[in-house]
Amino acid sequence: MPASSVLHRLPPVALLAGAFWLPSAAAATPPEEGMQLLAGIGWAHDDNLLRQVDGAPAFDGQRSDSYRTLEAGVVYNKRISRQRIAATAKVSKVAFDHFDQLDYDGRDLQATWFWDIGSQFEGHLKGLSIQTLAPYTDFNSDQRNLREQRRQEFDAGWNMHPSWKLRVGAARDKASYELAIQRFNNRTEKTFETELLYQPRTGSAIGLVARRVKGNYPYRRPFIGSVLLDDFTQDELKLRVNWLASGATTIQGLAGYVRREQPSYGEGATSGVNGRVSAFHTPGGKISYNAAVWREFAPIESPFVSYTLNKGASIGASWFASAKVTVEANAIYERRSYTARGDFAGADALRDAIRSASVRAVWQVRPKVQVVAACVHQARSGSALLGTGKFDANVVQVGANVLF
Template sequence: MTFFGIGSRLWATRGAGRPLSILLLSGVSAAALAADPADAFNFYISQSFQHDDNLYRLADGVKPFGDGQRDDNISVTSFSAMFDRVYSRQRLYASVDLAYVAFDNYSDLDYDTKGMTAGWDWSFGSHWTGKLELKQDELARDRSDFRTNSRETSINRRRTLDAEADYWWHPDWAAGVGYEAFASEYSDDASQNLNYEASIPEVSLTYRPQSGNKVSLRARFTDGKYPDRTSSAIRDDGYSQRDLRLVGAWRLTGASRLSGYLGYTSREYENLEVRDFSGMTARLQHDWTITGKVQLRTTARREIGAREDLTDNSVVTKAVSVEPTWAPTAKIALQGLLEWRQRDFRGDPGLVTSVVEQDDETTTCRLSVSYMPLDSLSLSLSHTASSRTSDRAANEYDANVTALSAQYSF
């Protein structure tokens, strides 16, 4: 039997694609690919073929390594296995994600990734609930930020241990504590100074009425370290951060739902006070079911050191995206994405005048169509166009990625 499919992200947005979640395939509705809730085990095999016309995200007229080819064909083969079952009031879940990415022209860039998740949503008695989760994921570092002549792929490995406990002193109200340990490391020598560790305790107050809506007031205290970095006039090796957030998921109407957080962040660096940050931070997502066949998702965020940006955590990111979906039939869906993103790298603190401050603006457009000839088989075709302008001309680029893919589940 032959299977064809796709990893969950395109090179245009994250390097070459990776199976972080096989339910979020490019151009495929997550709802359409949802696993059968009656099955504790679900398996997915996928394969995609992509063409990238600017593999190294270079400015117009610039070729890799002086005279190299700008485009390449990419194959992404992935396998995912999931376990999810409820035993009485306890939920146990686990997943494994494996992927192999191969390049036609730049075979030295070939790489594989491994991801895993293991978790326990627990409940004891009538008052205590919580979560314990261990997670590891890997992905290729975005080449739009990874400026190097190296013929290798930099792999970012991220590990998270997350523990939470809530005490429900009232059916609608709970007080909670939590702790997160996070570590991020890179495979290449040039990126070792970006290796990062964080310890994040948290306290919370949660309101959850019988309607199913939920809102929490959370205070987070982050101790961040760069263990392989030496503090200097333009780099710091650690910081402390305090976040006060209102986090929630609230159904506004029968067809509209708002989720995310709104908060205030204060970050203080250990040595470079000029890079200290304080201000509003937020990530809000609005899901609107316009009709039975048309949905619209709108997302707005302002964050410092958003992990998916894969850059130094002094970056302040602002972004807005719109994602419409039209499903004319139960087997066919069309999806679009329009995103504008601005990143402020916080510049040079003024001690090295030769360093140009950097602000980037990136626009991404994607259109995809998916078809499910069988309940277990999904096919998709997508095209993604991205463009970036920057204070540093060498960091500007235009890129187009076309992908043909499919996924088989069993």
């Protein structure tokens, strides 16, 4: 269910030590039946680990640091008649060379039941719990700030006609933070949606999606002698499109009208076009391409505000250098507006932009053994009114993982 999960709205380059070691979509082999053990090891160096602003004094006189990641876990995949169970349980240990107060134990627990009843009814039930270090992109501190994310989701579809499908879904996302100063970003989002989907024989599809998202922030954010109520209600009516434009090009999108009510941020509500459109081009060679544009609301891990309205674009390419080596390159530009109530004098001071670029190489040494290397660049322009400034950061990562 592609709802407003916090997992889908992470910053372009988050400080998520260990997340980099996930298998490449291009290189990964199909999951095997039964249970497999997994293990991984990695090393990374970040020249601005805590995303310190240019010209500001560095924490402990140092901006850069290296960290090591060890991972271990279990992967389970089993088909029982028409049902399928997929689960992953992974733990990690991350240790920093200099800022050792950030050392932490992470976890990634996920399980999904893909259910199927006859030829007309299908769907899935999923739960996950992830604990990792929150990014420091919008938070100035050298203290450890663990983020715990939990999600439960249910999706059910009724194939009421060979070309028509009715689908309903619900999800609950919860995010909580370790540091007291970040507790104002603790939140629970509940999403309910229904969709009428038309799927002609061409393989393309178009659906009408109606969705409501209710957000609750249990801790009120202090603001100039008062408190801000970050709770919100967001109603959406969108078109979902999966268009097979040609044998090599696919265009996917979920976009339409959105109305968001959040009382603490001005009278009335924010409304307008919102969504994301992606394109994938895979010609008959060794290179494939992808691109996306979006305009959508997203939570932000800032002490001052709870959400931004983001407008962005990305472009990427994958080069299948050989049967075992894949190289992926991506560039992202995203402009964030901290007030969505419209333009006014001084509104530019409540905006910033984040740029990121990455190159990632995956060597599939054996069907169950991967070696991965990546370089990442991230830069933020800063918001003068919020007191955030410009920074640049560069990360180099190498690692290996194995299934057995």
